[in-house]
Amino acid sequence: MLNKYLDLLAYFGIGGAHPGGFALTKSILQDQGLQPYESVLDIGCGTGQTAAYLAQKFGCKVTALDNHPIMIAKAQERIKDSSFPIKVIKGDVKNLVFEDNSFDVIISESVITFTNITKTLDELTRVLKTNGRMIMIEMTAEKDLSEELRSKVSSLYGIREVLNEEEWILKLKQAGFTKIDIIDTPPELKQSEVNDINQSENLSLELYDLLDMHNNFVHQYQSVIGFRAFNCHISK
């Protein structure tokens, strides 16, 4: 894979690898009224923590998709002995194999930023059913980023741009979402707590160095780069 940061998450096997972590996921999902008859696509599912929870807690029919082979292997390992309605598949979110209007709900937790945002959002609105919805958590700029900081973000996370709230909303509307709400996130959940780990063997020192760089970066720039959780509706 080309993105060293995503490799780091995959090899360390970090679950809840998004701002606010799994605690934020649970807090958001409890208010969504998810039903067992609903089909849910978890894009960039990572090691499958959220996907497994969706199937187990709400009984939804879950499709968990990621393009990283190690993430897919760890997500499959997580669900191998379960009887929950969940499928884990390898695929690229920018070019989904699903037919138009396939899913009631899409979950995207810190994924779209790592892709070509416009292409991905177009794919997601295509596969969402009429009156479908997407819950999305994404890194968000709280202030204008200096050139120096942009280049730090780009070299550490391999991403091209950090959108601010207005820019996210504009991109979501351009992709066809018709109603976009910001989900209020409790302040105590702003720090991610990592408590779901499935580490590969023989990790390189380079990955440990990168983890330190990530932790230092988050600490140093937390007032400049935050996140938003969005509830995005579509009526086609």
Ligand SMILES: C[S@@+](CC[C@H](N)C(=O)[O-])C[C@H]1O[C@@H](n2cnc3c(N)ncnc32)[C@H](O)[C@@H]1O
């Ligand atoms: C920051 S991690 C978040 C993982 C998971 N959503 C979570 O919260 O733990 C981003 C995930 O998106 C996946 N990803 C990035 N680009 C992708 C793409 N084009 N297609 C599918 N998955 C992708 C990565 O492999 C990684 O698992």
